[in-house]
Amino acid sequence: MKKLLIxxxxxxxxxxxxxxxxxxxxxxxxxxxxEDRFTLREIGLEVVPAIDxxxxxxxxxxxxxxxxxxxxxxxxxxxLVQELKENDIYVIGTPMYNWSIPSGLKSYIDQVMRIxxxxxxxxxxxxxxxxxxxxNKKLYILSSRGDTGYGEYExxxxxNFQTRYLQFVFGxxxxxxxxxxxxxxxxxxxxxxxxxxxxxxxAISAIG
Numbered sequence: 001m002k003k004l005l006i007x008x009x010x011x012x013x014x015x016x017x018x019x020x021x022x023x024x025x026x027x028x029x030x031x032x033x034x035e036d037r038f039t040l041r042e043i044g045l046e047v048v049p050a051i052d053x054x055x056x057x058x059x060x061x062x063x064x065x066x067x068x069x070x071x072x073x074x075x076x077x078x079x080l081v082q083e084l085k086e087n088d089i090y091v092i093g094t095p096m097y098n099w100s101i102p103s104g105l106k107s108y109i110d111q112v113m114r115i116x117x118x119x120x121x122x123x124x125x126x127x128x129x130x131x132x133x134x135x136n137k138k139l140y141i142l143s144s145r146g147d148t149g150y151g152e153y154e155x156x157x158x159x160n161f162q163t164r165y166l167q168f169v170f171g172x173x174x175x176x177x178x179x180x181x182x183x184x185x186x187x188x189x190x191x192x193x194x195x196x197x198x199x200x201x202x203a204i205s206a207i208g
Contacts, residue, residue, distance in 0.1 A: 002033065002037075002088045003038075003087040004029065004087060005038075005041060005083055005084070005087035005090045006022050006025075006026065006039070006093070007041045007090065007105075008040070008044050008045075008093045009043050009095070009108075010094065010095050010144075013045060016044075016144075017095070017144040017183055017186060018095050018142060018143060018183075019093055021093055021181070021183060021200070021204060022091055022093035022142055024201060025140065025142060026038060026091075028205050028207060029208060041080070043102075043104040043105060043107070043108045044105075047104070048108050050110065051107075051110045052073070054069060054072075057070060058070030058071065058073045059074060059115060076111065077111045077112065077114065080108065080111050081111075081118060084112060084118065085134070087137075088137065088138065089137070089138045090139045090140070090170075090175070091140045092139070092140070093142045093143075094141070094142075094143050094162065095143065095144045095145070096143060096144065096146070096162045099162065100165065101165065101166065112173070113172075118134055119131065119173050132172055132174020134173045134174040134175050137174065137175045137177070138178075139175045139179070140179050140180075141163050141166050142181050142204070143162055143182045143183070144182070144186055145162070145184050145185075146185075147184065148184040150182065150184070151182070163180045166178075166180075167180065182200070183197060183200045184196050
């Protein structure tokens with residue numbers, strides 16, 4: 001039995017196409033693997049606290065050296081990190097906002113990029129040699145974008161700070177098996193968007 005973590009980052013609800021993609025993913029996956037279990041993490045409609053000085057102070061202490069204030073500051077972060085460790089497959093549904101990711105998703109990443117929890121310095125010293133600690137994980141990035149041309153070798157590839165950033169940052173945490181599926185042309189609507197939807201829906205339906 002696999003455990004899957006679904007992360008929804010859109011600030012929209014009914015009109016969110018990235019949520020439509022994650023729901024399609026879950027429906028498709030459940031039809032193939034009914035025994036597998038999902039955990040849902042909402043970071044678009046619910047506020048993810050930004051890290052602060054107390055958080056940083058606690059995160060860089062060894063657990064045995066943390067006082068009550070340090071432990072309190074890291075409580076939510078610990079919950080998120082534990083989710084990542086317990087689940088086998090991550091599915092992130094995210095729109096592209098200003099060529100990047102929503103602020104809630106950035107706050108989430110700040111909460112889970114934890115030294116000696118999801119990554120570490122391989123030598124134990126800050127020498128630029130990083131080792132990810134999330135092993136044997138799979139990540140699906142299901143993104144929605146208003147325009148097109150952000151894929152590899154396409155004209156706007158250099159402007160894609162959405163999926164490329166997510167691939168990089170999760171890779172730093174040890175997640176190397178990453179599949180990105182992007183629904184483009186949302187702003188255009190009409191036939192071109194319907195064609196994009198059909199292609200992406202077929203791609204998601206083929207997963208598994």
